[in-house]
Amino acid sequence: MQYYLAPMATLTHRALRELILEFGGCDYFFSEMISARGLLNGGHLEQYYVDAGPHPDRVIYQLMGSDADSIAAAAAMLDERDCAGIDINMGCAAPAITRQGGGVSWMSDYDSAIRMVDQVRRQVTRHPLSVKLRLGFDEDPERVMHFCRGLEQAGVEMITMHPRTAKQKFKRTARWSFVELAAEHLHIPVIGNGDVTDASRLVARSRGPWSGVMVGRGAVQQPWIFAQARAAGQQIEVDREAVALQFLELLRRRQPAEFWKSRAHRFFAYYCTNFAWGHNLNTGIHRESDTHAMGALVRQYFRRYPQERILSVALVPNP
Ligand SMILES: Cc1cc2nc3c(=O)[nH]c(=O)nc-3n(C[C@H](O)[C@H](O)[C@H](O)COP(=O)(O)O)c2cc1C
Structure with missing residues (x-):
């Protein structure tokens, strides 16, 4: 079972990665979301968003954007860099992002989401392409699976599912039965995410049909969470x-x-x-x-x- 650090704006930068690595780290670290337009405009702070150190081969860059052209162009730029993969954000439910049509709002329009992924896929030739998503706008398993299958057919190689709807933000518990459903029916790896708040929950979620477990807030509160889960039975x-x-x-x-x-x-x-x-x-x-x-x-x-x-x-x- 692989362990992932979740993408978290203002949190999952190089300094936090290095801190987590001092305990032994996790398998892969998502970057904080990188604005596609910001990257293309090339402000002087962009270098910090794309700093994939100290282990670029374990960093997955996450891109956030609201139009296919800029996401595709930014993905092409990131594809030139050393990294473990490129991810598209279809999960962020923050109003500042969804108002512009980014994050989870892609899930409200199947056709444009798939067209966008198709366009990005043609630009990303050197690295795996993945998508991180929520359940969309309701808890309809058929709709979620239809969306995931569309992504798979468009060439997405891994999906991370944070099983809450857009509206739920962080309310109610994450519905891991959806992660299970996706993992059982898709042919690509599915990573589950949500409410893994301590190492014993991480150990508990390490069994299941999914390929990996992603931890967000729990890894900021306890940067040793992955080490503690891996050290099951030993004292740390x-x-x-x-x-x-x-x-x-x-x-x-x-x-x-x-x-x-x-x-x-x-x-x-x-x-x-x-x-x-x-x-x-x-x-x-x-x-x-x-x-x-x-x-x-x-x-x-x-x-x-x-x-x-x-x-x-x-x-x-x-x-
Ligand atoms: C402060 C903060 C920033 C976040 N930023 C992002 C982001 O940039 N991209 C993204 O896909 N999800 C983002 N998320 C969502 C997390 O990646 C994750 O899906 C969510 O926190 C649930 O996982 P957890 O229960 O382990 O925290 C953010 C969450 C928090 C709390």
Whole structure:
């Protein structure tokens, strides 16, 4: 069973990948979504979105866009780079994206989605092409499977399914029965995603007809989640103060200064939920714009609550 880091805007950049890799990592890392038009316009920050280090052969670039021409042209650019694959975002349900016709809105029009994929497929000749999607706009298994089969026939080589509708955003639990359905009926690998919040759930989802499990928010909160799942039965120890400080260090090293504040805030919103008084730490961090001041707050927190620093866990494999 392969493990994937989910694409998450402002979160799944090189610094987070390196942090996860320090524990041994997962098999493949999706990039944060890259705007097709942004890439074509070539702003000075684009180099950070396409930085696939330190292991480009394990990074799948995800493209987001609302028109076939720009997605195809951007895919052709990414196809020239070293990477493990190119993915099209048909899952994002954020209003800022769907208003423009990107993300999950592709799922509302089967014909134009398939035409777009067909056009992109002709541009991507060196790497596998995949699509990440939701259930669309209702929970109709026939419609979902019709859409997936269309993608498969258009030459998509892997599908990641986050089994919620556009409207559900993150509400209700992810419907893994749809992942099972797709995995049983398609001929291409299907990756399941949604609500894998800790290592025991990751171990539990590691059995099934799907080819891989993708983890999003759980891997930001616990960058050791993949290592912990793979170490089932053995003890692992994590210094959670060191992880926080290491993240800030990697952020400064790998990202431009313009991104430090927002990306640190986004990371700590998830990371701080590990701790009993984490909401206080998170509030303090959100008041700071300097990452060194954020680091000082982290040190102060663990001086005050030293018992929270070391996490020592042995995962008991599910029967
Ligand atoms: C902050 C944030 C940003 C996200 N950005 C993207 C994105 O750029 N592309 C995408 O396909 N999905 C995006 N997602 C959705 C995740 O990839 C994933 O499908 C979702 O979080 C469910 O998985 P989880 O329960 O493991 O978090 C994002 C989710 C979050 C929380």
